[in-house]
Amino acid sequence: MAWNQPGNNGQDRDPWGSSNNQGGNSGGNKGGRDQGPPDLDDIFRKLSKKLGGLGGGKQSDNNGQRGGGSGGKLVGIVAVAAVVIWAASGFYTIKEAERGVVTRFGKFSHLVEPGLNWKPTFIDQVRAVNVEAVRELAASGVMLTSDENVVRVEMNVQYRVTNPEQYLYAVTSADDSLRQATDSALRGVIGRSTMDRILTEGRTVVRSETQRELDETIRPYNMGITLLDVNFQAARPPEEVKASFDDAIAARENREQYVREAEAYSNEVQPRANGQAQRILEEARAYKERTVLEAQGEVARFALLLPEYKAAPQITKERLYIESMERVLSHTRKVLVNDRGNSLMVLPLDQLMRGGQISGSQAGQKNTNLIKLPSSGSSASNDDSSSYSPSSIMDQRRANALRNDTQRAGRE
Structure with missing residues (x-):
């Protein structure tokens, strides 16, 4: 008999002794090899009874039992399939x-x-x-500045979700709340700034202040997001007055250019002027020191001459006179001529030589630079004149002074 062949004329379907008869042993083993495998209809029928008796209850005849078994089998299959689908859908x-x-x-x-x-x-x-993607939120609009001008501003906010629970359930919509907070913070900062500052050098300040106010605004709500950056993209006047604002900006840039050029010129001239002023001051200090030292030297020299003057006033006077004339006449090219009498003739040879008005007789004497004076102590007449250079005159005067000193000392 086959494995699934029912035994006992269709009454015993269990090869291990399970039977559907009312009087038989439901759990017994009737013969081992002669019995077939468990009937699936039996299993589904029992399952349908456990699920609520959906098989239709007890039937009085065989037809009723067979109809209820088919219905219970179908319901069981549907229930198992539903459980499997439900479990699979949870992954x-x-x-x-x-x-x-x-x-x-x-x-x-x-x-x-x-x-x-x-x-x-x-x-x-x-x-x-x-929680890793960087999200962006754009905010823009026409806003009023503190100087009652209208400016159109665009700003971009970058943020990231750091707490998913707070992001979903702390507020109704975290993105909408962030958008409203950004608009509020941006309008507050623009309302405290002037238009010129917003359009020119104040863009960085507006950006930082907006980020700070936005962070302070969303912190109490615990929306589970973290601000990464706030970018101040554009700020421009309305289209109706854009041309005038462009002219104003160009004029401001020209002013800044002229100011920078003036500062560059000042930086170039000022050090030079300071150097010249310092040089003049140093020269003045040097002149002061030199003058003071020369005066002190003169004082010291006269202090040394004072005892000599007290001992021999006339001789000291003569000596001082001779030394002074020597210093003066050693630097001049003029010639002093004393032909007769005590009068002196001054010949400006340098001027005559430059002017080319020197005669032939004078040309022979142009390099002599002589002073003609009567020689003292000689028997020559006044018409006989000798020529001496300025240094010879000084030597003669020194000799005369020494002779007079010797004679005066002998008399004393």
Whole structure:
């Protein structure tokens, strides 16, 4: 008999002794090899009875029992299939850059790490939130400045989600809340600044102040986001007055250029002037020191001459006179001529030589530079005149002075 061949004329379907007869042993073993495998209809019928008696209850005849068995079998198959589908539908995958936020019956339960996970369908819900992507939010609009001008401003905010639970459930919409907070902070900063500052050098200040106010605004709400950067993209006047503002900006740039050129010229001239002033001061100090030292030297020299003057006043006077005339006449090219009498003739030879008005007789004497004076102590008449150079005159005067000193000393 085959493995699945029913025994006992269709009454025994269990090769291990299981029978559907009312009087037989339901758990007995009637013969081992002669019995077939368990009937699937039996299994589904029992399963349908356990699920609520959906087989239709007890039937009085065989036809009723066969109809109820078919209905229970179909319901059991559907139930098992539904359980399998329900269990299979609970598998899901969280990406590497995401975190899963699990809610059970609408209430937050836990966070799910990346990978393959399972959840009971219709009981838990999972929302994946990207925590590594950098998100951007643009804010723009026409705003009023502190000097009652209108300017159009555009700004871009970059942020990242750091707490998925707070990002989803702390506020109704974290993105909309951030957009409103950005607009509020930007309008507050623009309203405290002048238009010229916003359009020119104040862009960095506006950016930093806007980021600071935005961070202070969203911090109490715990929205689970972190600001990364605030970019001040554009600030321009309305189109109706754009041409006038362009002219004003060009004039301001020209002014800055002229100021820089003036500063460069000042930086070039000022050090030179300071150097000249310092040189003049140093020269003045040197002249002062030299004059003081020369005066002190003269005082010291006269202090040394004072005893000599007291001893021989006339001789000292004569000596001082001779030395002074020697210093004066040693630097001149003029010739003093005393032909007769005590009168002197001054011949400016340098001027005559430059003018080319020297006669032939004078040309023979142009390099002599002589002073004609009567020689003292000689028997020559006044008409006989000798020629002496200035140094010879000084030597003669010194000799006369020494002779007079000797004669005076002899008389004393």
